[in-house]
Every structure is written in C-alpha cells, then in structure tokens.
Amino acid sequence: MTPKERAELYRRMLTIRRAEERLQKLFADGLVPGFLHLSIGQEAVPVGVSSALTEADTVSSNHRGHGHTLAKGVDLTGFFAEILGKATGLCRGRGGSMHVADLSKGMLGANGIVAAGLPITTGSALAHRMQGKGNIAVVYFGDGALAEGLVHECLNIAKLWSLPILFVCENNGWSEFSPTERQLATSLDRLGKAYGITYREVDGNVVEEVARAAGKLVAGMRKAPAPAILECRTTRVRGHFEGDRQDYRDSDEIAALDARDPIRLCAEALMAAGLDDAALAAIAAEVEAKIEAATEAALAAPLPEAGDILADVYTRAEV
Amino acid sequence: MAETRYIKAVNQALKDAMRDDPTVFLIGEDIGAAGGSFKATRDLLDLYGPERxxxxxxxxxxxxxxxxxxxxxxxxxxAEIMFMDFITLSMDMLVNQAAKARSMFGGQGSVPMVLRTPHGGGLNAGPQHSQCLEAWLAHVPGLKVVVPSNPADAYSLLRAAIDDPDPVIVVENKALYAMKGEMPDTPERIEIGKARIARPGRDATVVAYGAAVGMAEAAAEVMAAEGVEVEVIDLRSVQPWDEACVLESLSRTHNLVVVHEAVEAFGVGAEIAARMADIGFDELDGPIVRVGAPFAPSPFGKTLEEAYRPNADRIVAALRRTLA
Structure with a gap:
C-alpha cells in the first residue's frame, strides 16, 4: 500500500468519525429525531472493506450503519439531511439513521431488524451471479446477529449456490446490552468451518489489515463466485444507542479502548511512514470543513411536507 | 379459446413471463426437479435451466x-411459498423489508417481486396447511394482494403481478387448482385493483374473492329460482380493492353481503363492510352481512372442515337476512 493510499483510508475513516461525532452533538442538542446508534471505534471495517469495492457492488447494513453507508460513497449532505429527517435527505426524510440507503451507489440500506441484511444481500449476490458482470455483495452485521436463525439459512444457501457474497462480521463483543459470550454457544470461525466457507479473521481496528484481507477475498470471488466470511475484531466505544449510559460495562474495558482506536493506529502508521503532524492536520481540516458544510446545509434544509405521507408507498398511483 | 385448469394457467403464466423477460426467475422449495408441491412449476426447470x-x-x-x-x-x-401458513416464517422479509423499501428509501427504487402461495381448505390439510391469511398482508402498506378465482384470472393476475414494479402476493386456492375453465387465446390484461362483475343482478350484491366467488355464484342460482337477482362481484385484488365498483353496485342493489373463506373476524370483509357503512350508508336497505370461517383454527376432520368453510347455503342465509 502506498503512503498516498494509506492516507486516503485515513481520510475516509476520519470522515466517518467526525460525522458521527457531529451527529452525537446534534443528538445531544435535540436536533436528531429518533434513535442513533454510533459506530465510533469501528471505522476501519467499512473503510477497509470498501477499498475493495466498486460502485456496482452492493452492500447492506444494520442499525449501526453510518460507517458502511459513508464508506460506500454516498453524498455527505444527503446523509446528514436524512438523519435529521429533512426533505433533502437521501431517503427524503422517511428512513432516518436506521434506514439510510442510496441505491445509485449500491447501498441497499441500513436495517432496523437484526440479521435482516443477510438474506437481502444473499439475494443481491444471486442477482450478481445471474448478471455475470463480476460484481459482488457485502453484508455487514454484528456478533449479536449470529444468534439469529437467518444466519444459518444464508450461510447454507450462499455455499450451496456459490454466491459472491462477503459476510463481514463486526465483532465488538457486545449484543446490544449483553456480552456476546453469554449469547452465543459457538463462534463464527466454527460456523464457517461447518458450512465449508472460507473464513478470515483480522484485527478490525487496523484498516490496512482489513483492506488487505477484503481485497484478497473479493478478488477471488469476482473470478469464481463463492461466499467468504471476514470476521473483524473491533471495538464499540459508545453505548448500544446514544443515551445508553453503559452501566453494564466495566470502566476498565472502556478505558482500554483508546489504545485500540483505529484512527489513532492509522495515524501512528502514517507518521511511522514519514507523514508529519502538519499533513495529518491538513487532512483533518479538510474533513472537518466538509462535515461542517454538510451539517449546515442539512440543518437549513426544509422538513418534508405532511401532504407527502402517501407518496411512494407504491410506484403507481392507486386505482 | 381452449380449456385449461387453474394450475396449468399458473404454469403457463410463469412460462410466458420467463420467455418475455430474462430477469424473471423462480425460487422456492421443490419447484425445480419436483415441479412444485402442486406442480405449478412443472417442466420449467427443463425449459429454463437451474440458473432461472x-x-x-x-x-x-x-x-x-x-x-x-x-x-x-x-x-x-x-418466489413460491408452498403453503400460505408458512408465510409466518417470511413475515419480516415481507412486512419490514419488501413492503417498506420504496417508501422508506424515499422512492429511490422499488421491489418488483412476486410471492405465490396457496391458501384455503377442502383438502383436510389441517390447521397448519389450510389457513387464509391474506388480511394480514392486505393490512401492510406497500404490499399488493391478489386472489384469482378461476383459471383465466390465475393467468392474467399472475402476469400483472410479475409486471408490477411493487411486491405482489398472489394467493392461489388449493381447492381450485384442478378447476377447469376457458383460457382466451389472447389473455386479458388485468389491472391490479379492478374488480369483475361475475354475475349481474339488481336485488343484492355479494362481494367475494378466490374460491368464495364460486360459492357466491351458486348462492345466486338458488336465489334466482326465487326471483331474486343477485349481483356477484369478484374482487380479484384485495389490496388495493375496487371500492368504486362495490359502491356502484350497492347503489343499484342496496343490499350487501361479503364472503371469504378466511376467518370472518378482522378480515377483508370487515374492511369492505366498514367502508360501505361509511361511504355507502345512504344506499343501504339492510345490514351488511359477512360470511366467513368461524373464529377457530381450520380443523382437520372432514365433518369439521365442511362445517368450517363457507358455502352457498350460508351465503343464501346471509342474503335472506339482509333482504328481510
């Protein structure tokens, strides 16, 4: 990986981090309607995975999906406007944080139902295989989703039908408010083995590791359609949702997260490779300016008209 | 015009749709090599191969x-779901995903999928293989639900469903699969949401769909022998349903009975009755009477199932009540 490529990954991670920090603040100010699930600490996963993807590849996501969405290249202003419930949002203010989608960018949607993205992405991978253009599909899910029955159904079918789907598990150790070790009697590597699906585990907080592993798996499945699993060990810094005080977590555990911060790790690697403070600061300034401009535009945008409530329930007008 | 059977009409619609559009493909349990539990997909694997x-x-x-x-x-x-009872297992994908994607994503795209599934009793298939659950689906904004009552409609409604850009549930009726009927040389293009007057009449209106249409026609015969002319409306589609057609008929006959095989309580008939009691209030000369299954799981045993399903006698009794 060239220093320039590495710096680009850093810039993308920082974009997600600063965007979520901005959302965190907007939420605290009462400007974000509904629920907000932040992926702070997990940015290296979608940025690393997306470095292997084209716009025609499809991804689907879960409730903690801001990083997946931004990494797929969606418009930053439309993203902020959607989460603020504005008419100019990517989904015209009808979806919000848990349902951001941009079909033009191959982003098939965040999802409010745990593990629901798996069958949708399995179907998308089937479509890719039928269309024969070498495109692939990626589904992001957490370790908490592994307790859902659909995981079994989809691993089974993806293997049986040799579908080009990358199952990306962001394993942050938490199933909402419970440690996953109390929720799951097995592990994803064992499930991979059981189904005969290629399995790789990486430090999900080291973006280069994620990018390298994803790049290799994706290149393979473009040539010969087949599923693969990429389990990324990562860290959930914030609560299950904003407002969750995380009383159920040990303070030592939370304090230790900082040392594994993916952005800090990437910055250290960049510095070791010769980048200086000024170069990093320049990237940060550029990212922050973009986030601020997007936030301002989204805040100024109009709310949806109440009269639009029936729009788009169906494609054609009712008879 | 050639005679066909309901199940063959379904098969023909799938075959023709796959011929006309290479993006149409089939997925379901035992639909390929076995040709489907009820043979709706017979020969299609040989014709189109395992990639479709x-x-x-x-x-x-x-x-x-x-x-x-x-x-x-x-x-x-x-997609084929072998028995409608099994859609309980599909509900998240239908209700939270398929139905909502277009609206929830701000109209960016749509979900042009079809889900075919058979409902209904008459085969002594018991409580988990006989249910009529279409009202659940009709209750979900974003889904469309059609229920063909005869072979020609089974063809045309399925073609319309496949052509539709939104998710459509095509509810077939197991007891009708062997039904014979005429298939026009040029099948009708049906607009989803438009009803059909199955039998014209001036004294009372019976609204039905699926297998209940035949029961309603039989009841109309009985009444005709007594000089009462009953109009039978085949809804064809329960979501959206043809409110204008029902209201127009009611405004001529002034009496209304609604029939379905599904459980009467909280069913499609309740919606139709409620709307007509509202927008058709001034037209009514008698109570709107519903005929459906009693509030019990669909039973297995022959005598029990016969008593459970609506029939012409119960529709006649309902007509007498509203006309009294």
Missing part, C-alpha cells in the same frame, strides 16, 4: 429475503 429455477432449501425467510435482495438488484423474482 432455483430449488431452495426449506428456508422460507431466506427465500423471501433473497427475492427482496434480487429485486433490489435488477431482477424480477417469483
């Missing part, structure tokens, strides 16, 4: 979700 006819594992939620994802990626999947 997918014999899926027994995994209804995944089958339905795969249809959603493929539809969002440029394909037109037609």
């Amino acid at each position: 006819v997918y014999d899926a594992p027994i995994a209804e939620a995944a089958i339905t979700g795969i249809a959603v994802g493929a539809a969002l990626t440029g394909m037109k999947p037609v």
